[in-house]
Amino acid sequence: MNDSFSNLPRAAIVATGSYVPERVLTNADLEKMVETSDEWILTRTGIRERRIARPDEATSDMGTEAAKRALANAGVTAEELDMIIFATITPDMGFPNTACFVQANIGAKNAFCFDIEAACSGFVYGLDLCRQYIATGAARTILLLGAEKISCITDWKDRSLCVLFGDGAGAAVIRASDGKNGLLASVMRSDGRLHDLLKLPGGGSRNPATPETIAGGMHYMKMNGRDVFKHAVTCMTDVARKALDKAGLTVDDMKLIIPHQANLRIVNAIGERLGGGTDKYFVNLDRYGNTSAASIILALDEAVRVGRIQRGDRVLLIAFGGGFTWGATVLEW
Ligand code: ACO
Numbered sequence: 499m500n501d502s503f504s505n506l507p508r509a510a511i512v513a514t515g516s517y518v519p520e521r522v523l524t525n526a527d528l529e530k531m532v533e534t535s536d537e538w539i540l541t542r543t544g545i546r547e548r549r550i551a552r553p554d555e556a557t558s559d560m561g562t563e564a565a566k567r568a569l570a571n572a573g574v575t576a577e578e579l580d581m582i583i584f585a586t587i588t589p590d591m592g593f594p595n596t597a598c599f600v601q602a603n604i605g606a607k608n609a610f611c612f613d614i615e616a617a618c619s620g621f622v623y624g625l626d627l628c629r630q631y632i633a634t635g636a637a638r639t640i641l642l643l644g645a646e647k648i649s650c651i652t653d654w655k656d657r658s659l660c661v662l663f664g665d666g667a668g669a670a671v672i673r674a675s676d677g678k679n680g681l682l683a684s685v686m687r688s689d690g691r692l693h694d695l696l697k698l699p700g701g702g703s704r705n706p707a708t709p710e711t712i713a714g715g716m717h718y719m720k721m722n723g724r725d726v727f728k729h730a731v732t733c734m735t736d737v738a739r740k741a742l743d744k745a746g747l748t749v750d751d752m753k754l755i756i757p758h759q760a761n762l763r764i765v766n767a768i769g770e771r772l773g774g775g776t777d778k779y780f781v782n783l784d785r786y787g788n789t790s791a792a793s794i795i796l797a798l799d800e801a802v803r804v805g806r807i808q809r810g811d812r813v814l815l816i817a818f819g820g821g822f823t824w825g826a827t828v829l830e831w
Pocket of ligand 1 (some may be wrong): 764790
């Protein structure tokens with residue numbers, strides 16, 4: 499394997515867990531809210547329904563539930579964690595970071611905690627960070643979360659956006675591998691020149707929240723859907739090939755490919771370019787929509803629970819999000 503980390507301890511996902519809110523918002527429900535149809539949403543995106551968090555349910559609350567499930571599945575106690583990384587674009591608040599709230603909720607008193615923001619690529623970027631902390635021995639047991647309450651940055655009057663997204667959370671416990679399983683290779687990329695195509699313009703230091711920014715809807719996500727679509731397909735295909743090359747493997751060596759769950763047409767377009775057959779591409783976006791940083795870990799957790807991934811299987815994760823940011827990771831389960 500052509501990887502500069504090949505002689506260092508390899509990070510491995512010990513177990514995963516996930517949580518989605520109870521409330522289901524179907525395409526039929528959306529038909530009553532905006533000028534749209536089940537047929538339009540299904541044919542353009544593949545999404546049938548999505549989950550919406552309760553008003554009193556913050557991103558860290560969903561993350562906490564996912565964390566508890568991941569720790570239980572891993573047989574690891576919260577005290578054993580020495581690091582918590584939380585990937586999100588919808589933190590509970592500007593600060594403290596969301597990982598600190600999870601730390602307090604689960605009693606991970608020995609961990610240091612921070613958030614990362616790489617939009618929908620957050621979980622895969624986070625895995626790459628874990629890989630390096632484990633390789634250097636700077637951390638031994640890490641909790642990595644990807645969770646979003648996208649519903650709170652969604653303009654429910656904008657039909658081009660509100661049909662696409664959903665809320666949810668996933669978590670993974672990561673330790674040094676005791677065998678040959680673990681993260682085999684990863685490639686991360688960004689292109690900040692394209693920042694304008696997908697963004698949340700209000701509420702930061704560029705446009706602090708004022709009555710005017712709120713009236714102008716700047717606290718809602720903005721997206722140029724067509725351009726995002728084109729870049730997502732090209733970038734995800736390219737980075738997947740690079741990660742496979744780095745691992746010295748091919749699509750045929752992969753048991754499962756988990757692309758960011760944004761849109762079935764994006765998944766299919768990547769499948770046509772990378773190959774391997776549609777069965778290899780895991781999809782659960784029909785039930786959850788695009789959950790941004792939660793998307794890949796929600797899908798990975800489900801794939802493990804339903805038996806689509808067994809010990810020894812090789813899996814390719816491919817992410818893409820605002821920034822733009824994108825990346826791919828090859829792992830052996
Ligand atoms: N219901 C009915 N009609 C709609 C809706 C809707 N919900 N939304 C848009 N339309 C209309 C438009 O107004 C337009 O009408 P017009 O032709 O009269 O102007 C028509 O449908 C076509 O609109 P397009 O935007 O061109 O539709 P397109 O086929 O490109 O699909 C979509 C739009 C689904 C947003 C697509 O561009 C897409 O999936 N882009 C990628 C989005 C994405 O995945 N973003 C997230 C990735 S990164 C991340 O996760 C943060």
